[in-house]
Amino acid sequence: MPGRPPRMIAAEGIVLRRRPSGEADALLVLLTPGEGRIDAVARGVRKPQAKLRGHVEPVTRSRFLLARGRGLDVVAQAETLDAHLRLKADLEALAAAIYCCELAERLSTAHAPQPELYELLVDALAALDAGASPAAVARYFELHLLAVSGYELQVAACVSCGADLPEAEAFFAAAAGGILCAGCRAEVPGRLLSVRAQKVLRFARRSSVAEFAALRMPPETAAEVRAALADALRAVLDAEPRSSTFFETLTRP
Amino acid sequence: MPESLATPEPIQRLIEALHRLPGIGPKSAQRLAYHIVRTSPQEAEALARAVTEARERIRYCSVCVNLTERDPCAVCSDPRRDAGTICVVEQPLDVLAVERAGIYRGRYHVLHGILNPMEGIGPEHLHIDALVARVSTGEVREVIMATNPSLEGEATVMYVQRVLAPHGVRVTRLARGLPSGADLEYADTMTLARALEGRQEL
Numbered sequence: 001m002p003g004r005p006p007r008m009i010a011a012e013g014i015v016l017r018r019r020p021s022g023e024a025d026a027l028l029v030l031l032t033p034g035e036g037r038i039d040a041v042a043r044g045v046r047k048p049q050a051k052l053r054g055h056v057e058p059v060t061r062s063r064f065l066l067a068r069g070r071g072l073d074v075v076a077q078a079e080t081l082d083a084h085l086r087l088k089a090d091l092e093a094l095a096a097a098i099y100c101c102e103l104a105e106r107l108s109t110a111h112a113p114q115p116e117l118y119e120l121l122v123d124a125l126a127a128l129d130a131g132a133s134p135a136a137v138a139r140y141f142e143l144h145l146l147a148v149s150g151y152e153l154q155v156a157a158c159v160s161c162g163a164d165l166p167e168a169e170a171f172f173a174a175a176a177g178g179i180l181c182a183g184c185r186a187e188v189p190g191r192l193l194s195v196r197a198q199k200v201l202r203f204a205r206r207s208s209v210a211e212f213a214a215l216r217m218p219p220e221t222a223a224e225v226r227a228a229l230a231d232a233l234r235a236v237l238d239a240e241p242r243s244s245t246f247f248e249t250l251t252r253p
Numbered sequence: 254m255p256e257s258l259a260t261p262e263p264i265q266r267l268i269e270a271l272h273r274l275p276g277i278g279p280k281s282a283q284r285l286a287y288h289i290v291r292t293s294p295q296e297a298e299a300l301a302r303a304v305t306e307a308r309e310r311i312r313y314c315s316v317c318v319n320l321t322e323r324d325p326c327a328v329c330s331d332p333r334r335d336a337g338t339i340c341v342v343e344q345p346l347d348v349l350a351v352e353r354a355g356i357y358r359g360r361y362h363v364l365h366g367i368l369n370p371m372e373g374i375g376p377e378h379l380h381i382d383a384l385v386a387r388v389s390t391g392e393v394r395e396v397i398m399a400t401n402p403s404l405e406g407e408a409t410v411m412y413v414q415r416v417l418a419p420h421g422v423r424v425t426r427l428a429r430g431l432p433s434g435a436d437l438e439y440a441d442t443m444t445l446a447r448a449l450e451g452r453q454e455l
Contacts, residue, residue, distance in 0.1 A: 054441025
């Protein structure tokens with residue numbers, strides 16, 4: 001019959017979150033490139049002999065076969081593509097991965113293709129798995145996540161009038177979406193960003209995650225960048241991501 | 254007639270109370286409520302008393318944080334149990350599971366939860382400080398981490414290992430690998446990798 005959606009879909013996806021449900025089931029939040037965020041139930045996975053169990057762990061990238069349900073999809077089959085074993089054996093990297101997954105869940109849309117967001121998360125998890133600095137990967141992910149979700153930060157020119165910025169300390173207003181020049185700077189909350197921090201943000205936007213993670217920067221610059229991105233995320237999410245406290249307590253010097 | 258008018262108010266309250274219990278959906282709550290009001294007054298009274306008494310008499314053990322009627326609990330006050338070994342579990346039911354295996358002769362520590370940053374559950378929500386305090390007495394030789402072999406369980410293991418490191422205590426964890434009766438063909442990468450790492454000489 002034309003127009004009728006298929007009853008089974010095959011999709012690659014990353015498990016963003018897993019919550020227990022009922023006696024032995026688990027509710028999964030998956031991020032897929034073609035279908036966006038999908039809520040699915042994995043039946044019986046909390047039993048020790050469950051075959052699906054390890055394939056639906058959070059942070060794992062797997063290939064899924066999902067049966068379309070009325071509300072929730074049901075995981076019929078799953079096979080791990082990348083378990084990210086090294087990342088899961090390192091507390092900071094794991095905390096960063098969980099943080100990235102939470103942000104991806106919050107800024108993703110259900111049942112709408114989001115290939116860019118998916119690629120970004122795949123790259124970030126792969127970098128963490130390869131041993132990149134968890135804090136650097138998290139910053140890179142935050143900045144690019146804002147961009148792919150339609151909240152691109154303007155740090156190369158004034159966000160209001162588009163004027164070029166002099167090489168000097170500049171005013172960053174998260175609610176405005178970037179840096180405001182001296183002429184446009186109104187009475188909005190914000191913070192001053194050093195030239196170095198501005199350069200780091202610009203570099204992060206055009207580099208790959210591996211290039212950015214290899215960048216060495218002084219701790220005070222890292223702190224500036226972290227605070228600016230946290231402001232920007234707070235402006236978009238209207239709330240603090242739940243997993244950020246744990247991640248920050250582990251990585252703060 | 255709307256459902257709320259057909260259900261007398263006391264039954265409605267009972268249904269709501271039962272519905273708040275884990276694993277009880279609205280239909281089960283209705284069935285249980287109507288079952289309870291149809292039983293003899295003595296039976297209903299006994300159920301109510303059991304609930305009240307359990308809640309009143311059960312408290313946390315000041316040593317292992319397990320639920321107990323006497324403080325310290327039966328395991329902690331048993332001189333035959335080895336005080337040098339502590340088995341760390343997520344919840345009181347896990348103590349029963351380990352006891353059922355029948356080979357562990359040490360003591361326990363119940364965390365009452367597991368690190369789950371995504372749900373906002375951090376180390377400050379678990380009884381980790383109490384564990385560190387027990388270990389810092391110097392009496393403990395080994396801490397066995399018996400959390401679930403899930404991502405959150407692993408995170409908890411790594412975190413506890415880190416906070417216990419300065420105390421020089423041996424931290425071990427339960428072996429991970431293929432469960433009895435499993436099918437190799439269906440095993441995931443993580444399980445197989447851990448099973449290979451933990452292989453044993455025959």
